[in-house]
Amino acid sequence: MRIYLFIAAVAGGVTYLLTPLIRHIAIEIGAVGEVRARDVHTVPTPRMGGLGMLIGFTVAMLFASRIPFIEGLFAQSHQAWVILAGAIMISLLGMADDLWDLDWMLKLAGQLLISVFVAWGGLQIISLPLGSLVTASPSLSMAITAFLIVASINAVNFVDGLDGLASGIVAIGGIAFAIYSYIIARSSPSYASMATLIDIAMVGMCVGFILHNWHPAKLFMGDSGSMLLGYLITCASIVMTGRLDPASIHTSIYLPVFMPILLPMLVLFLPILDMCLAIVRRLSKGQSPMHPDRMHLHHRMLRIGHTVQGAVLILWGWASLIAFGSIMILFFKAQYVLIGFLIASALLTVATMYPYLKHRIPEIREENAISGTDAQHASVGRARGDKTRGGR
Incomplete structure (x- = not known):
């Protein structure tokens, strides 16, 4: 556990220290978000904070590859390097959008290509919950993996509308996943877990960035950050759940909550819900699914009278309830989890x-x-x- 905390501290420290430099670079090259009709901020603010987050994550992974407890994960397969390569590519795509406001179809095509590359490199869901865990064909595994990554990338991108909101929600999901994957890894001879490593490094860089991004934000993460977060949290979940061995898993125990397709959706429930509502809302009006508006969940929170900080904290609360509730049901009796869930839901509803x-x-x-x-x-x-x- 201490090693994982060290990795988180490295990712958070590097991100925190580099973010002011990234802010200066963003101003120099013109990566500054102008105030638009749908925006909450009232002054032009630099974007491209995702670059600092990427560097923090990269440095943490390089440190991890040299630590005896974890280095075996890098030696056993090239999966970690494929994930890191994909992270770099997705952040570069986001940086291009931060600079030049790419057409949404071009951006979506880039996301899909990167997701297919990562799936082709070995990050795949190979087991599907179809009554029992069934091994999927290689082409179907790649298609499902690419779809999950692209959906999560855009879900986090959609919810990135308030200072600290997206990074906080992803950090909460990362903590829940890290606890879960760490407990699962303890049943193996080595406690080392690639899923835990990715989650912990991601949580560290999120915390390091939030310290600069809390309202009023000095810097926005931009698409280079929101796309990176959606990519990493999905990669971690696929690493953890995507390679279940159908012959060795008792499906009556694991299947209800251990489904590879549902785990990312549970942790990213709020971003995915917001994305689905936005797509339905825009298509019903005959608009593009990527057409911007001021009807996201966070916009509605502000409209009924919440402050920016209050809306963010309450949405963090909902994210915590859903993420930890979905994990806790594996370790506690369902009725106790349900009672706690209902009480917390009532309190959050009143606060909302x-x-x-x-x-x-x-x-x-x-x-x-x-x-x-x-x-x-x-x-x-x-x-x-x-x-x-x-x-x-």
Whole structure:
């Protein structure tokens, strides 16, 4: 565990120290986000913070490859280097978008090509939960893997709309996955786990970046960062769950929560939900799925009265509930997890709706008071009318 904490500290420290330099470079080369109608920030802010995150992750992985406890993971296969190569490529694609605002179809094509490259390099889901764990064909494995990576990349990209939101949600998911993969790895002769290593390094770089990205942000991660986060957390989940041996796994125990296709969706539930809602909303209006708007979950939070920091913290709370709830069900009785989940959901619901209720309840009372006064006046008027008619 201490070695993993050291790796996280390396990733976080390098990211934190390099981010001010990256900010200066972004300003010099013109990677500055102008204020658009859908944006929350009110002043132009440098982008391309993902470059600092990439360097932090890369340095952490290079350190890990020289640590005796972990170096065997790098010697056994080239999977770690394939993942790192994909991370570099996806960040470069994001940097190009930060600089030149690439067409969404071109960006999507680049994401797909990189995902296929990574799948071709050995990062694949080979087992599918079809009643039992069934080994998929190589072509189907590559297709599913590429789809998951592209979907996660864009889900994190969609939710990256408030300072610290995307990096915090991914860090929370990374912590949940790291705990899970570490516990699973303890059953093997060596505790070393590539999934845990990727998650821990990713969490470290997220924390290092949040220190500069908390509202009001000095630097945005841009697509170079959001795409990198979506890519890494999916790679970690595929490493952990994608190579289950159908002959050695008791599916009645693992299948409900250990499905390779569902694990990334559980951890990235909020980004994926936001992405799905946005796609449906835009297609129903006859717009492109990538057409920007101000109807994301975080925009709705601000609209009902939350501050930027408050909205981010509450969304972090929901992400924690879903990510840790999906993991805890493996280690605790389902009824206890359900009770805790319902209590936490009730508290988060109150916190989410509090600004709306705070303003809405007085309005309702005022409307009721006005309605009561009008009804009283009308009653008095009818009484006077009756007396007048009676006198005649």
